[in-house]
Amino acid sequence: MDVAVCGGGNAALCAAIAARRAGASVVLLERAPAYVRGGNTRHTRDIRLAHDEPNAAATGSYAEEELLDDLLRVTAGETNRPLAELTIRESKSLASWMSEQGVHWQKPLKGTLHLARTNGFFLGGGKNLVNTYYDTVERLGVRVVYETSVVGFELRERAVQAVVYERAGAVERLRCGAVIVAAGGFEADVDWLKEYWGDAAGQFRIRGTPYNTGLALKALYEAGAKRIGDPRGLHCIAVDARAPKFDGGIVTRIDAIPFGIAVGADGARFYDEGEDLWPKRYAIWGKLIAELPGQAAYAIFDRKSIGGFIPSVYRPLCAQSIEELALVLDLEPGALVRTVTAFNDAIRPGGTFQPGSLDDCRTEGLAIPKSHWARPIDTPPYYGYPLRPGVTFTYLGVEVDAGARVIDADGRGFDNVFAAGECMAGNILSRGYLAGFGLTIGTVFGRIAGESAAAHVRA
Numbered sequence: 206m207d208v209a210v211c212g213g214g215n216a217a218l219c220a221a222i223a224a225r226r227a228g229a230s231v232v233l234l235e236r237a238p239a240y241v242r243g244g245n246t247r248h249t250r251d252i253r254l255a256h257d258e259p260n261a262a263a264t265g266s267y268a269e270e271e272l273l274d275d276l277l278r279v280t281a282g283e284t285n286r287p288l289a290e291l292t293i294r295e296s297k298s299l300a301s302w303m304s305e306q307g308v309h310w311q312k313p314l315k316g317t318l319h320l321a322r323t324n325g326f327f328l329g330g331g332k333n334l335v336n337t338y339y340d341t342v343e344r345l346g347v348r349v350v351y352e353t354s355v356v357g358f359e360l361r362e363r364a365v366q367a368v369v370y371e372r373a374g375a376v377e378r379l380r381c382g383a384v385i386v387a388a389g390g391f392e393a394d395v396d397w398l399k400e401y402w403g404d405a406a407g408q409f410r411i412r413g414t415p416y417n418t419g420l421a422l423k424a425l426y427e428a429g430a431k432r433i434g435d436p437r438g439l440h441c442i443a444v445d446a447r448a449p450k451f452d453g454g455i456v457t458r459i460d461a462i463p464f465g466i467a468v469g470a471d472g473a474r475f476y477d478e479g480e481d482l483w484p485k486r487y488a489i490w491g492k493l494i495a496e497l498p499g500q501a502a503y504a505i506f507d508r509k510s511i512g513g514f515i516p517s518v519y520r521p522l523c524a525q526s527i528e529e530l531a532l533v534l535d536l537e538p539g540a541l542v543r544t545v546t547a548f549n550d551a552i553r554p555g556g557t558f559q560p561g562s563l564d565d566c567r568t569e570g571l572a573i574p575k576s577h578w579a580r581p582i583d584t585p586p587y588y589g590y591p592l593r594p595g596v597t598f599t600y601l602g603v604e605v606d607a608g609a610r611v612i613d614a615d616g617r618g619f620d621n622v623f624a625a626g627e628c629m630a631g632n633i634l635s636r637g638y639l640a641g642f643g644l645t646i647g648t649v650f651g652r653i654a655g656e657s658a659a660a661h662v663r664a
Contacts, residue, residue, distance in 0.1 A: 206232050207662040208655075209368045209381040211355040211421045212388035213237060214244025216626025216647035216654075218338035220385045222306060223655025225345045229662055232379065233342060234353040234370060236388065236416045241452075242351065243335030244389050245413035245598065245627070248454035250331060251313070251324040252303075252648065253641035255296045262300040262310045262325025269293050272323075279488075279637030289633045291607055295649040300325055302652070307337045324641040355388060355421040358428045363613070364620040365428070382662035383621040385654045386611070387647070390599035390627040391419025392439070393451065398596075401437040408500035410444050410595045412458075415451040417598070422628050425603050429613045430622075434600040434631025440638045441491030443467075444595030445517045446501065459590050460514040461521070462490060463560065463578050465506030466548055467592070469497045472531065472540030474548070479567065479577035488638035495594040502592040503534050505545065507584045513560060521588040530587045547571065549581040556580075598643065600631040609654035623658050625650040 208224045210217050213235030225231045235242050254262055255269045272293050276284060300310070309328040313321050320326075327334050343349060350372070357369035359378065367378040391397045393415045398406035426432065448457035462478050467490070469475050476493050494502045504521075524530035527545050531538040548568065556566035558580050566579045603611050603624055610618040611629075626647040633646055 206230055206379060206381045208232075208383045208385060208658045209234065209379055210385045210387060211368065212244065212386065212626065213242050214387070214389065214626065214647070215246040215249070215334070215338070215644055216651040217244075217385070217387035218335070218342060219648050219651025220387055220623075220625050220655035220658070221342045221347045222338065222345065223652045224385070224659045225342065225347050225655075227656050227659035229659035231342075232348045232350060232381075234355055234368070234379075235349060235351050236354050236420075237351065237414060239351045241414065242339065243331070244417060246335050246644070247331045248413055249334065249644055250455065251320060251326045251641045252299065252644040253296065253324050253639055254299055254645070255293050256300070257297070260300050261304060263322060265322040267323045269297070272296070275639055276633075276642070279639055280635050281637070283635040285632045288605075288607065292633055292646055292649045295652070296645050299645070299648055303327070303648070306341045308334060320640055355386075355424060357424045358384065358622070360428055362620075363617070365622055369424075383623065383658035385658050386421050386425055386622070386624045386628055387626040387651060387654070388421035388628065389414070389417035389419075390601065391422055392417055392596045392599045394418035402495065405495055405500050408593060409441075409495065410448045410453055410457070410593050411451045412444065412453055412455075412595045412597050413451075417627070422602065425611065425622075425624070425628070428622075430603040430619075431612045431614050431616070432601065433604040434602050434635065436601045438600030438631070438636060439492060439495070440488055440597040440600070440634075440643070441495060441594050442488055442597065443490040443494055443502070443504070443592045445519045446591035446593040447519050448593070448595065453595070456518040457595065459504055459517055459592055461504045461506055461510065461590055464510035464513050465504060465582055466544070466575070468503050468505060468536070468541065468544055470499050470501045470536070472536045472544055474544060474573050475502070477574055477576055479575045479579060481563075490592075491594040491596070494592055500594055503536065504590040504592060505530070505541070505582060505587070507582045507587050509580065509584050511588070517590060521590050523586050523588050525585050525587070527582075527587055530589050534589045534591060545582050548575070548579075549583060552579050552581055598627045598630070600634065600636070602628045602631040605629045605632060605650070607653075608657040609650050610657060621658070621661050623654040625654040
């Protein structure tokens with residue numbers, strides 16, 4: 206076999222397509238059963254794309270410079286600049302490339318974070334994207350093997366000779382000319398998370414697949430790959446506390462926070478709910494909640510906000526007064542009443558509420574202000590969502606070069622080992638998040654890895 210692709214989500218599928226179209230024979234090793242194939246990609250719905258003019262995927266224009274500026278803002282400038290610029294430059298070709306693989310596009314739903322200009326929404330969401338790509342790889346002649354866990358690599362000098370995997374209780378070897386690791390991060394291994402987060406990790410909800418436990422990532426480290434990224438780093442958002450431990454997906458996300466306030470288990474606010482535009486900053490809330498006692502928080506709002514955001518799959522809890530809502534949420538009524546009263550009293554009069562922009566609705570005089578979208582919580586019924594940290598992926602991964610080649614601890618590249626997706630995204634996304642940009646990195650570097658691996662075996 207020329208190329209072995211380890212993983213079964215977006216990055217792995219793009220790598221398999223690119224390698225096969227470049228003339229290599231390819232096998233794709235997917236850990237999950239076929240019915241839940243696709244990793245975290247099953248839960249996606251859009252991809253961030255630079256474009257100079259409207260196309261089939263997105264409206265308006267979104268220049269490379271603007272996307273780079275957005276990335277530098279959320280990462281505080283901590284990114285591999287050449288790889289970031291490469292990703293952004295290559296993203297301009299993704300809408301047409303994805304269409305060539307069978308992907309169709311749709312308009313975004315109302316209330317989807319104002320992303321119509323910056324992001325393309327694929328028809329049918331992530332599940333359909335996964336199925337489309339699997340149809341493509343199988344049509345191209347890629348061999349797909351399910352329920353296969355990559356656990357090691359056999360090396361000779363600087364080259365992998367064989368992939369070691371477990372399947373049906375047996376350990377087997379697959380000889381290959383090149384390896385692409387695109388098997389995600391380690392977010393589904395709660396014990397590994399606890400190494401960096403302690404017992405708090407036990408309260409996390411893992412939004413995606415339970416199969417991303419970092420087995421292939423560990424195998425890369427054991428082979429001598431250079432680590433990159435903050436081991437404590439997470440793409441972590443606020444999700445409904447009633448979500449399942451694994452695989453809750455996008456429908457458990459809570460988008461209500463900018464429309465009201467967020468309080469901890471003590472009933473007090475703990476951060477500015479109006480700090481910045483929602484598309485840029487929604488990812489901060491999971492980590493904020495993860496650092497609270499008990500990893501629990503609550504989104505509080507009133508009737509005026511209903512219909513302004515996409516609701517969770519679970520209905521918000523409801524009451525006719527703030528005191529009653531506190532009891533429903535198991536909060537101390539007096540504490541929540543004091544918080545809401547102080548918030549209402551601090552709102553600066555005269556502002557025009559504009560959820561799609563940085564409006565002039567703000568508070569004055571509070572130790573923790575609300576910079577935008579502040580309006581009184583005074584119209585019954587009152588609502589609340591219980592919140593937990595919802596982990597999408599981890600930032601710890603391996604260093605790669607512009608050809609997606611994995612770098613070893615000595616700073617040199619392996620001869621025939623490449624990586625794409627979550628396991629190398631930390632080169633570019635060191636912190637924070639831009640909606641849809643993880644899929645951008647996976648698609649760009651999946652293509653690059655596939656082409657690089659195919660070029661290696663043809664050389």
